[in-house]
Amino acid sequence: MRIILYLGKGGVGKTTVAAATALRSAQLGYKTLVASTDIAHSLADSFDIPLGATPMQIADNLWGQEISVVADIHNYWGTLQTLVSKAMTGPGISNVVADELSAFPGMDEIVSLLHINRQAKERAFERVIIDAAPTGETIRLLTMPDTFRWYAGHVSRLESTVVMRALKPFAGRLLQGPAEILEAVSTLDAATAELRATLSDPSISSYRVVLQPEKMVMREAERAISYLGLFNYPVDSVIINRILPEEAGESDFYRQRQGIQAKYIELIENNFRPLPIWYAPYYAHEVVGLEALSQLAMDCFGPSDPGAIFYRGILQEIVETPDGGYLMRLPIPFVGRDDVRLRKRGDELFITIGNFKRELILPTVLAKRRTGGGRLQDGMLEITFLPLEAEPAVSN
Incomplete structure (x- = not known):
């Protein structure tokens, strides 16, 4: 399947x-x-x-x-929606309005x-x-x-x-x-x-x-x-x-x-x-x-079967570090140099490794953090994202 x-x-x-x-x-x-x-x-x-x-x-x-x-919704939602709809009807709320309001977002x-x-x-x-x-x-x-x-x-x-x-x-x-x-x-x-x-x-x-x-x-x-x-x-x-x-x-x-x-x-x-x-x-x-x-x-x-699985593997992995930061791992095959240059602008991350260049869009959890550097290890690029800086206390 x-x-x-x-x-x-x-x-x-x-x-x-x-x-x-x-x-x-x-x-x-x-x-x-x-x-x-x-x-x-x-x-x-x-x-x-x-x-x-x-x-x-x-x-x-x-x-x-x-x-x-509309054709399928009652197969999964009908019982629960009916119960909630009945519970909501009352003075000022018609059956039609209650039925609309009972739909789960x-x-x-x-x-x-x-x-x-x-x-x-x-x-x-x-x-x-x-x-x-x-x-x-x-x-x-x-x-x-x-x-x-x-x-x-x-x-x-x-x-x-x-x-x-x-x-x-x-x-x-x-x-x-x-x-x-x-x-x-x-x-x-x-x-x-x-x-x-x-x-x-x-x-x-x-x-x-x-x-x-x-x-x-x-x-x-x-x-x-x-x-x-x-x-x-x-x-x-x-x-x-x-x-x-x-x-x-x-x-x-x-x-x-x-x-x-x-x-x-x-x-x-x-x-x-x-x-x-x-x-x-x-x-x-x-x-x-x-x-x-x-x-x-x-x-x-071409002659390939379009239903085949064309790639298996992780495209990116994001894990939280003990200090409240994050580590992003990206597979970067066939790149052997160790000097990794990173430049971040908003939710965009620009990666340069020798002649290799890549632009990456960051998820929100990383976009608001500063990068702490990157390194290549066993065909993986590991990029650290620092913990969020503490907000300054507001004096009265």
């Missing part, structure tokens, strides 16, 4: 790449589902075939689906992910290809299992606390039927725990970032990989999409655009090491329909 999730900035072509990957996988004989978790679905437009909330067959071995949260993301996990668990498909929402929404989606489990753990412990026992006489209907609520939370928590294990298992799940050779797109992709690393989600490759062909034209416009793309392609190749990088051309025609998607898959992946 393989789950491959494509993410990237809106408009970079991740829907098209996901569709092409799924089609090629099906052509290789794997029973494949391609599903969209983006609220603004465009997967059906890519295939030029209507799709719905349940899997619909597109071609031999290939099914497509545009996941509907982020439940739409949880339901989308649980739907993906259900496909994996049932083993109905050998491969599930996910066309995800734009990067920011997808990162939020992928952090929801950890967030929900934190809340669920606290809710499960709440019944036995002194505070809960003290509040019971005053809380009225909100605390009626706590056993049902706790049972519903426990069921959802168990499903979310299984989901988290599936999404972080590198033998099952892979994450791929689609980007175009442009500065803003590249920076957002770097941030995405940084945050995926924090949550131990395995990234196995990067796809550079819409690369202008060399024979595009002799005009100044095309030469300038090709020059800009060449600069950022080189940066991407340096900044995303050691991930494999795939290259997809910019076509004169729209990439719509099975024939065009099949061509894209061959131009991007």
Whole structure:
């Protein structure tokens, strides 16, 4: 079973790449589902075939689906939402308003992910290809299992606390039927725990970032990989999409655009090491329909199976040190020099080792700290981040 999730900035072509990957996988004989978790679905437009909330067959071995949260939400959330909704109704609050207010923040993301996990668990498909929402929404989606489990753990412990026992006489209907609520939370928590294990298992799940050779797109992709690393989600490759062909034209416009793309392609190749990088051309025609998607898959992946695992290993590791600082470890293969130069600007870190240069986007926990130096050891670059300086005392 393989789950491959494509993410990237809106408009970079991740829907098209996901569709092409799924089609090629099906052509290789794997029973494949391609599903969209983006609220603004465009997967059906890519295939030029209507799709719905349940899997619909597109071609031999290939099914497509545009996941509907509304269609699935009651499978996981119905019992708990009904109980909370009933508890909230009363003077001044209609049933409709109570039902809206009872929706747990982020439940739409949880339901989308649980739907993906259900496909994996049932083993109905050998491969599930996910066309995800734009990067920011997808990162939020992928952090929801950890967030929900934190809340669920606290809710499960709440019944036995002194505070809960003290509040019971005053809380009225909100605390009626706590056993049902706790049972519903426990069921959802168990499903979310299984989901988290599936999404972080590198033998099952892979994450791929689609980007175009442009500065803003590249920076957002770097941030995405940084945050995926924090949550131990395995990234196995990067796809550079819409690369202008060399024979595009002799005009100044095309030469300038090709020059800009060449600069950022080189940066991407340096900044995303050691991930494999795939290259997809910019076509004169729209990439719509099975024939065009099949061509894209061959131009991007060549004879390789796009459902294979292209990279195994840690892209970055961040550990807290006993003094309150942090240590970041990055694999830097084939670089043997020891003089490491670091320059930090906001959340950007510039690394220079001899002729090797790399720019890195830091997660928030490191962006606000000063670096304490770096060293190469056994193919790993270790960078220290100092403890936060104590805030000066405010005098009265």
